[in-house]
Amino acid sequence: MEHSKTKDFTISGMILEGISGSGKSTALQNILLHPTYCKKPYLTSLIFSEHHTQRILEKKDHLGTLCPQDHLDLLQNLISPLKTLHQGLTLRKWDNMAHDDHKITYIFERFHLTHVTHYTSITWDLMKETDTTLAELGAKLCICVVDENTLNARLFSRTTPCWRRYLSTFGDTDTKILDHFLLQQAQLITLSKSSSLSTLILDTSNKNPTEVAEEILSFWSIF
Numbered sequence: 001m002e003h004s005k006t007k008d009f010t011i012s013g014m015i016l017e018g019i020s021g022s023g024k025s026t027a028l029q030n031i032l033l034h035p036t037y038c039k040k041p042y043l044t045s046l047i048f049s050e051h052h053t054q055r056i057l058e059k060k061d062h063l064g065t066l067c068p069q070d071h072l073d074l075l076q077n078l079i080s081p082l083k084t085l086h087q088g089l090t091l092r093k094w095d096n097m098a099h100d101d102h103k104i105t106y107i108f109e110r111f112h113l114t115h116v117t118h119y120t121s122i123t124w125d126l127m128k129e130t131d132t133t134l135a136e137l138g139a140k141l142c143i144c145v146v147d148e149n150t151l152n153a154r155l156f157s158r159t160t161p162c163w164r165r166y167l168s169t170f171g172d173t174d175t176k177i178l179d180h181f182l183l184q185q186a187q188l189i190t191l192s193k194s195s196s197l198s199t200l201i202l203d204t205s206n207k208n209p210t211e212v213a214e215e216i217l218s219f220w221s222i223f
Contacts, residue, residue: 015139016028018146022151023212034213034217041100041103042104044103071126076130079137146204149205151178189201
């Protein structure tokens with residue numbers, strides 16, 4: 001699907017959401033390696049993987065001490081530099097200039113929707129302000145999804161002890177684990193309807209990594 005190119009922006013971001021096995025991390029890797037992204041005229045970019053946007057809270061979650069403010073503080077700390085940079089462009093009166101050198105792009109892998117669907121310690125009502133801020137900072141949302149058969153193959157083809165221990169936290173059988181992730185995927189899709197961000201639901205089941213990256217870049221429509 002072709003998307004018209006957005007030229008009038010000073011800051012623009014992509015939020016990559018998706019369950020384990022959906023292909024979001026592979027999509028991020030391939031976006032960063034794609035010639036279209038590499039040759040962009042605007043050089044200032046911030047990229048944060050799921051390790052910094054969500055997984056950094058795992059220890060508190062395991063200890064049972066995770067609270068709503070932990071989620072909000074983490075996401076705010078990541079968004080705050082973008083707000084400061086954007087304000088600086090406005091004060092410098094670069095926000096309406098025709099050239100591209102000063103423009104800012106950013107990508108967050110797993111962000112506010114994952115926090116709401118993955119944890120019981122935060123609700124969408126508490127996350128609405130973050131969603132609004134992301135919209136003000138030119139963000140779009142892509143949810144990578146996958147069909148049941150492909151998810152089954154992706155989840156259980158990895159047999160390392162660490163990965164199997166991780167999966168076992170979601171069920172004591174492969175069927176229960178699969179059901180958990182399919183439910184979480186459905187919740188992500190439902191929650192995206194409450195977001196103010198322009199959204200792409202991208203089925204990666206039968207697409208190669210380059211095709212997935214190209215669809216996301218086309219949807220982002222700033223290159």
